[in-house]
Amino acid sequence: MMDATSPVAPAEAPARQLAPSPTVDVGPPAAWPTLDGIRAAADLLRDRIVRTPLLPARKLSDLTGAEVFVKYENLQVTSAFKERGALVKLMSLDAARRQRGVIAMSAGNHAQAVAYHAARLGIPAVIVMPEPTPFVKVAATRAYGARVVLAGETVAEAQVEAERISRAEGYSWVHPYDDAEVIRGQGTVALEMLADEPDLETLLVPVGGGGLISGIAIAAKALKPGIEIVGVETELYPSLIAARAGTQAICGGNTLAEGIAVKNVGVLPLAITRALVDDVVAVSESHIERAVNAFLTIQKTAAEGAGAAGLAALIADPARFAGRKVGVVLTGGNIDPRILAAIMVRELTRADRIVSIRVTVPDRPGTLAELSGIIGGTGGNILEVSHHRFFLEVPAKGARVDITIxxxxxxxxxEIIDALNARGFIAARVAAAESRM
Structure with missing residues (x-):
């Protein structure tokens, strides 16, 4: 469950409740994307997207006990893997459909990927986004040349409008994940990972609608049948776990991993993952938060909440992966800088690097200077001071000082608290929740 103090996605980033693509055809396994099809997709993508690196992460290995390799999909132009599937889908369209244009629905990475590559191919693009979508995402999508339509309060409502526009104006639909061409493109991630490190034993893949893990599973299992494919969802949206079990997922709540906050996985991805994916696990908000922080402070790279889900699984259950060569797909780096800053401060608090203490002092001139001298003399750095005289629990001739150090x-x-108490003050640590009161 979500930690009561976990940062959440802004209210304007609602959970996605997507229906299957209007044109999806699940078909028998013989009709699914194949290794040859994914290799052909890789040929299409060559020199058109970034061939992102897979690099060993020694410090993450030390942290988790696994031998960790990170696939940096946050280095794509739009900072997410979505470019692969979007471009393969766009290039599969014939001349007539390209001329008529395409339509997609998204509040984030898929929108930017479709807009960016449609513009490069000279294809008119309409992107339907929910009305509360943050302006920065709307502006980025428009900057790539797409016509942006704001409709509905949720992504599900935006999809309804996108389908209406598609029927009325003849646009070709580009679904975020429930499409064989999109899945072919996403599968190229696995080709690159196994080309760079053939000895990988486990792949950890964030799961939203299921397009990425479907493509990865098809390619990886064909190349290396014994490899373990593990999907990672947020505990607040365990859609694939429930679908594989044939039960109804209980989804809801604000999540740091809004990119995988999907209530309904795709029809085609569900069929593929049931056949080829070994396991799907769910991780807590606090573990996702720790993973985002680890990518930033240890690997010096930005990961959005969804993008860090694979590492979150390693942090949450290190014993499960201990000693194995694990490939972690960092799927995207589009995170709000404000949220990222909050995560860094919270992790410093968890590590006792930023702490609030409460000191009861006599109300006399020079007391604050004395407190500062003691804290500074022990090597502490004062970040914030709050001075209270009128709380009833404080003596009439005293004061309470809350100091963040x-x-x-x-x-x-x-050491700092002992030094303060030794000088006659009454000092104690303040709980994180209490310090915000």
């Missing part, structure tokens, strides 16, 4: 670790914090 930067420390080296818990032992350093204890």
């Amino acid at each position: 930067e420390t080296r670790d818990r032992a350093h914090l204890d």
Whole structure:
């Protein structure tokens, strides 16, 4: 469940409740995308997208106990893997359909991928986005040359409008994941990973609608049948876990991983993942948060919540993957800088690097200077001071001072508190929730 203090996606990024593509044809396995089809997609993509690196992550390996390799899809032009499937789909259209144009529905990475590559191919593109979509995402999509239509409060409502426009104006539909051409494009991720590191034993793949993990599973299992494919969902949206079990998913809540907050997986991805994916796990918001922070502070790279889900699974259950060569797909890096900054501060708090202490002091001149001298003398760095005289629990001739300080670790914090108490003050750590009151 979500940690009560976890940062959440902004209210304007609603969970996605997508229906299958109007044109999806699941068919028998023989009709699914194949390894040859994915290889052909790789040929189409060559020199048209970034061939992202798969690099060993020694510090993440030390953190988790697995031998970790990271696939940096956040290095694509639009900072997410979605470009692969979008471009393959667009290039599959004949001249007439290209001339009429395409339509897609998305509040994030898929929108930008379709808009960017449609513009490069000279294809008119309409992107339907929910009305509460953050302006920065709307502006980025428009900047790529797409016509943006704002409709509905949720992505599900935006999809209804996109389908109406498609029927009325003859646009070709580009579904985010429930499309064989899109799945072919996403499968090229696995080709590159196994080309760079053939000895990988497990692939950890974030799961929203299921297009990425479907393509990866087809390619990876064909190249290396014994490889383990593990999907990762957020606990708040365990859609694929429930679908594979034949039960109704209980979904809802604000999540840091809004990119995989999908209530209904695709029809075609569900069929493929049931056959080829070994396991799907769900991770908590706090583990996703830790993974985002680890990518930033350890690997020095930005990961959005959904993009960090694979690493979150390693952090949540290191024993399950210990000693294995694990490929982690960092699917995207489009994260709100404000949320990213909040995560960094929260992780410093968890590590006792930023801490609030409460000191009861006599109300006399020079007290704050004395407190500052003691804290500074022990190597602490004062970040914020809040001085209270009128709380009833404070003595009439006293005051309460809440001080936020930067420390080296818990032992350093204890040293500071002991130094304050030794000088006659009454000092104690303040719980994180209480310090915000």
